Amino acid sequence: MPRRHDGPQRHRDTEKIYLKPLCLCVSVARESAIAFGIAAMMYGGVRAQSPNLGTPIAEAEVAGWDISILPDGTGLPPGSGTPAEGATIFAAKCALCHGPEARGGTNAALVGGAPLTNGIDTAKTIANFWPYATTLFDFTRRAMPWQAPRTLTSDEVYALTAYLLSINKIIGAQDVMNAQTLPKVRMPNRDGFRPRFPEMIP
Numbered sequence: 214m215p216r217r218h219d220g221p222q223r224h225r226d227t228e229k230i231y232l233k234p235l236c237l238c239v240s241v242a243r244e245s246a247i248a249f250g251i252a253a254m255m256y257g258g259v260r261a262q263s264p265n266l267g268t269p270i271a272e273a274e275v276a277g278w279d280i281s282i283l284p285d286g287t288g289l290p291p292g293s294g295t296p297a298e299g300a301t302i303f304a305a306k307c308a309l310c311h312g313p314e315a316r317g318g319t320n321a322a323l324v325g326g327a328p329l330t331n332g333i334d335t336a337k338t339i340a341n342f343w344p345y346a347t348t349l350f351d352f353t354r355r356a357m358p359w360q361a362p363r364t365l366t367s368d369e370v371y372a373l374t375a376y377l378l379s380i381n382k383i384i385g386a387q388d389v390m391n392a393q394t395l396p397k398v399r400m401p402n403r404d405g406f407r408p409r410f411p412e413m414i415p
């Protein structure tokens with residue numbers, strides 16, 4: 214009699230012991246299958262089954278949009294320009310909005326600017342705020358003139374950059390701006406920014 218009672222009990226225990234590891238194996242196997250599937254999708258293993266959205270892009274096409282210039286001048290194109298050349302281009306293409314000699318018109322003045330005594334209330338200008346001269350090239354090339362962005366040649370952008378730096382008395386009136394000289398221009402507010410996470414800066 215005791216054996217009959219023990220029998221089913223022992224069987225259930227055995228079931229538990231053997232089924233648990235089995236479930237574990239099954240679920241591990243399923244997760245790895247999913248992980249493998251995701252990895253395969255990410256690394257192109259199932260590209261052949263893609264829904265064919267879009268077409269591959271050529272390096273040359275990417276280059277047309279890859280126009281960012283870093284503070285150290287990385288990305289600056291060949292070419293050059295002087296403040297005098299920039300003055301002529303500015304009068305023709307920029308003064309209608311930024312005013313004669315960049316003193317302000319329907320849009321912001323690009324010359325002058327009060328010292329940043331009150332960081333929030335003082336108007337920010339190229340001379341009192343921008344930390345890197347290379348940003349002037351980057352911004353002008355990608356965004357100006359407002360109604361026709363990306364229409365300026367590299368020489369024109371160098372000349373306009375030279376002109377704006379010169380009228381702000383950051384460079385001399387004869388200084389030539391190019392990929393070598395522009396990154397060396399030190400902006401007045403270069404050290405005015407306090408990084409929130411200084412330990413993240415190499």
Ligand code: HEC
Binds near residue numbers: 308311
């Ligand atoms: C049709 C009007 C218009 C013309 C023309 C124009 N701009 Fe601008 N410019 C603007 C506007 C609007 C802004 C502000 C844009 C913004 O805040 O995003 C601006 C901003 C700028 C700034 C940034 C100023 C700052 O302190 O933030 C610079 C530099 C600049 N323009 C340079 C130029 C140059 C150089 C030209 C000539 C090639 C030019 N602009 C032509 C309308 C114009």
